[in-house]
Amino acid sequence: SAVISQKPSRDICQRGTSLTIQCQVDSQVTMMFWYRQQPGQSLTLIATANQGSEATYESGFVIDKFPISRPNLTFSTLTVSNMSPEDSSIYLCSVGRSANYNEQFFGPGTRLTVL
Amino acid sequence: AQSVSQHNHHVILSEAASLELGCNYSYGGTVNLFWYVQYPGQHLQLLLKYFSGDPLVKGIKGFEAEFIKSKFSFNLRKPSVQWSDTAEYFCAAADRGSTLGRLYFGRGTQLTVWP
Numbered sequence: 660s661a662v663i664s665q666k667p668s669r670d671i672c673q674r675g676t677s678l679t680i681q682c683q684v685d686s687q688v689t690m691m692f693w694y695r696q697q698p699g700q701s702l703t704l705i706a707t708a709n710q711g712s713e714a715t716y717e718s719g720f721v722i723d724k725f726p727i728s729r730p731n732l733t734f735s736t737l738t739v740s741n742m743s744p745e746d747s748s749i750y751l752c753s754v755g756r757s758a759n760y761n762e763q764f765f766g767p768g769t770r771l772t773v774l
Numbered sequence: 775a776q777s778v779s780q781h782n783h784h785v786i787l788s789e790a791a792s793l794e795l796g797c798n799y800s801y802g803g804t805v806n807l808f809w810y811v812q813y814p815g816q817h818l819q820l821l822l823k824y825f826s827g828d829p830l831v832k833g834i835k836g837f838e839a840e841f842i843k844s845k846f847s848f849n850l851r852k853p854s855v856q857w858s859d860t861a862e863y864f865c866a867a868a869d870r871g872s873t874l875g876r877l878y879f880g881r882g883t884q885l886t887v888w889p
Contacts (some may be wrong), residue, residue: 662815665875692875693807701778701864701880717876760806761870764820765817765818766817767816767817
């Protein structure tokens, strides 16, 4: 399995500001994923990040709000832009291992609170 | 689109009791199925997975799950729970034919085991 770290582990932010979350993997991976887990809810995929191409966003998520970078095979960032209290959530990155990337390993998550 | 439902949001058991957590998915094609577990303060980690073959799969820590195609179910079981099994359990499904790696999660079941 891959070892995945995220920074920051938690943050409290003011409305209207932006926060960039970093995800670092200890091995090279093709696909990385960003999820959101809102309080009492399940994990929802935000976008898939392939190295060398634009991120693919799920319905309901847009690049202007959640820009993603994937500069190399071990690193990705997710920015939550122009935050509102509704963005308070846990944000997780994951990496896919198997040939079709279904089997995923998750980072520890970033707990974001927006005031 | 796929969806995954977990029947119980919170299950409370005494040690040595038997456990069964329900999971149903909605998708007409072939699927890969997963159970993930999140212990308090820890990462989300893979408990077990079903890709193909024997529909009864065994995972870590004595857990097992049975894939019943006719019922679109993948219930998690353990014959005798321990206090250390207290955690949140997530069922997830993915389209086996897809290379996009998109996982669909249920809302999770919080299991509390009393010693």
